[in-house]
Amino acid sequence: MLLLQLLINGLQLGAIYALTAVGFSLIFGATKIFHVAHGAAFTIAAYLFWWTNAVLGLSWLLAAALAVAAAVAFGLCMERCVYRPIQRHEGAFFTVFIAAFGVQIIVQNLIGTVFGRGFVSVTTPLSHSIQVLPGLFVAPVAALAIVVAVIGFSALTNYLSRTHTGMAMRALSENPDLIRVFGLDPGRVAQYAFAIGSAIVVPGAIFTAMTAGLNPAVGAHVMLISLAATIVGGIGSLRGAAYGGLLLGLAENLALWRLDPQWSEAVTFVVLFLFIIFRPAGFFGRPHAAK
């Protein structure tokens, strides 16, 4: 029964991770920018939701809308004010990475200064666990997280394969110059990728606020998970990032069967390391992803 409980918790956490990783992977796939400040978008959205919903008492719908707006604004601002000026003169992986890291540090500390460094969480009736079977407790929020993740992911894949901007986004990852030939502006398509990639962290941020709780350092953890899931799933594959996130969430929880909770990050790392050693291309990576 414990195993079943852990499996359900793992699915819930994995759904949250999957959404976050997909956003990261979408941005990386389309723009080749290693957006490590993705964790900062997550932190901003989560704290804004907590502050407007739990502290100011706004309705959850309004709070969620504000969180989406903030995450999108942050993503767009990163693209416009940080990445684009850097890429104008050299655009190395390295330089972009450091700048994004700097932003991550700023956001983490600003949030710590403004909202305090302790744990905060949003309590809703949804996060109270219900005994489904004897000894098996499930909170409605778990089911909700999984459903939202599935809907979000299928909406995104539909968008990418059916709409013009979606196709342009996939094309951008293949050949930016060709996009220009087709009369599209690569910068504009990149902005779409940042907007959508940042917006899709919001459900994960809200569910984390409702379940595990937040602290300002949550961004670093999100960053590790997104990186790990993207690599485990295969760089450049959205489906891979989603499965990678799910796998990491499951691994983290199933590990509790034998290990203490402090080791959950260690489990993530071991999974990541095994993939780097044995299958650097990930689940669905293209062969050229690994050297």
Added chain:
Amino acid sequence: MWAYIINLAVLISINAILAITLNFILGYAGIFSIAHALFFGVGAYTATFFAMKFAAGFLSATAAGMALAALISLALALPALRVRGEYFVAASLGLQMLAVTVFTEWKSVTGGIGGLTNIPPARLFGFAVTQPEHFLLLSLACLALIILVIRALVRSSFGRSLKAIRDDETAAWAYGKNVAVIKTTAVVVSSALAAVAGSLYAFYLSFINVESFVLDTSIQVMAMVIIGGTATLLGPVIGSVLILLLPAGLSYLPYLPVTEIGSIQQIIYGGAMVLLMIYRPGGLWGFQDTPPSRKGGAT
């Protein structure tokens, strides 16, 4: 005031060692590691362990720390360097997180959150280094030695191979350079030398706990290198002086609440990293016309 300056100078020299050794892989080899605090910590804990359990002197305790750090870095570098730069970033980030867990949980060796206290003073050639002034000499000597080692390595054919790999890994490979061996050696050397800083730190404070070896420390060392200037010998030293003088300078500003100084310091160097990357990617000391990190770790 004198004691305060001595203390600051010792801490600057220890951090400068960390920054220089990180710069060796980050600036010259284009290998991006966020796990430098881990090797700092391994050096500190190992030296402490040997000093407390076996009454080891400074040299043997430091050597033990270096050996262990080299071994761990080998475990990181061997698998992670076979693949692209992004993978190494992720792997080192993961290893850093894992190390903090181990430092916190392995209570019999690391003392857990509480850390280890009453570390005996460093013994060197039969003398116990107890005076802060003497310790400053010891740490400056280590710093000078490490600068010389790094300088020699950078100017040797090994250093040229490193730079070649940084600028174009495929080309270096085509010229018959054994890329994996060269990169792995660089990581091992850098990590082993970072352990020296750890040993100095433990003997100097005679108290260590996990908080000195967390991700924030890695980032701070990275900021020192970036702000000072990657791929220069003096840049990291300048960066560490600037970053360690920052809290001292901030504490003179009357309006700032004391509890927020750490955050404000991090916000300042986070901001400095962003602005430098946009306007001056070579760092303060670096040269503008030859951006040293053109290719980064990715190929």
